[in-house]
Amino acid sequence: MTLHLEYVFLWFLFYSFCGWVYESILVSVQERRPVNRGFLNGPLCPIYGTGAVMAVELLGAIRNPAVLFVVSALGACVLEYATSWGMERLFHARWWDYSHFRFNLNGRICLLGAIVFGIGGVAIVDGVQPWVARVTGMVPLPVIHWVSFVCLVLVVIDTAVTVAGIVNFEQSLDQLSAMVAKYGDAMRERVGDAVDAVGSASDRMTGKVGGLVGDKVSDMVGGAADAMSGPLQSGREMSTELMLKIRETADSVFNRQQRRMIASFPRLRAERNNEALQQLRDAFEKLRGGRR
Known part of the structure; x- marks a missing residue:
């Protein structure tokens, strides 16, 4: 037997x-x-x-x-x-x-x-x-x-x-989600400050040149502000700086086994914070594509 x-x-x-x-x-x-x-x-x-x-x-x-x-x-x-x-x-x-x-x-x-x-x-x-x-x-x-x-x-x-x-994969994903959200908020604040500065300049330009040129500048500033006000959801919308930060954060949050699982199972979905996991995948794919 x-x-x-x-x-x-x-x-x-x-x-x-x-x-x-x-x-x-x-x-x-x-x-x-x-x-x-x-x-x-x-x-x-x-x-x-x-x-x-x-x-x-x-x-x-x-x-x-x-x-x-x-x-x-x-x-x-x-x-x-x-x-x-x-x-x-x-x-x-x-x-x-x-x-x-x-x-x-x-x-x-x-x-x-x-x-x-x-x-x-x-x-x-x-x-x-x-x-x-x-x-x-x-x-x-x-x-x-x-x-x-x-x-x-x-x-x-x-x-x-x-x-x-x-076994603690879900907790690691929680940490990634919190850290990425914090960094994303900081980036939005920086971009918001830059938009405000450009907006002030556009106001002055509008006052000086007026007409069609000033309106176009105002529209560009407004469009930039609207784009950055929403969530950063995909690799196509994320800046290279944010994608690199996500990868750096993932390296520090996930252990070797967890990183291997993310790479080995492309359709891995988490019960909680799955959006953060997909954002991480998008960042990896975008950065990998940029190296070709």
């Missing part, structure tokens, strides 16, 4: 690594930048490993590919929905969101994902797993024991470090 569990654990690691490779390539292409996808620090996506070993252990006796496809698709959807819901309750954030896909359920699962996982279930159970089982069966038992033990210790440590690093 213990030996079988060790094999299952090694299979879990293999499929978790394959899932990490798949996710990293997919998201990197979508984002047009390298993305080290995965919840853990190591190259593993545990949800893929969990789904794969569950399919191998529970669905291995199914010989009809159509039935296997349907059961795999439904099982993967249940697993993904439960994982999304559980992580949101634990960390107060939505790690992935399928709202932009048609036929989605609360943005947690979607029809396209179900089809992909259904095909994957058939491919794993009927094609990949027999080969994986043969390869692992050829490895000497002492090696199986030691590799399983060492990898288990590493995964437990990685999980503990990751969870400890992101």
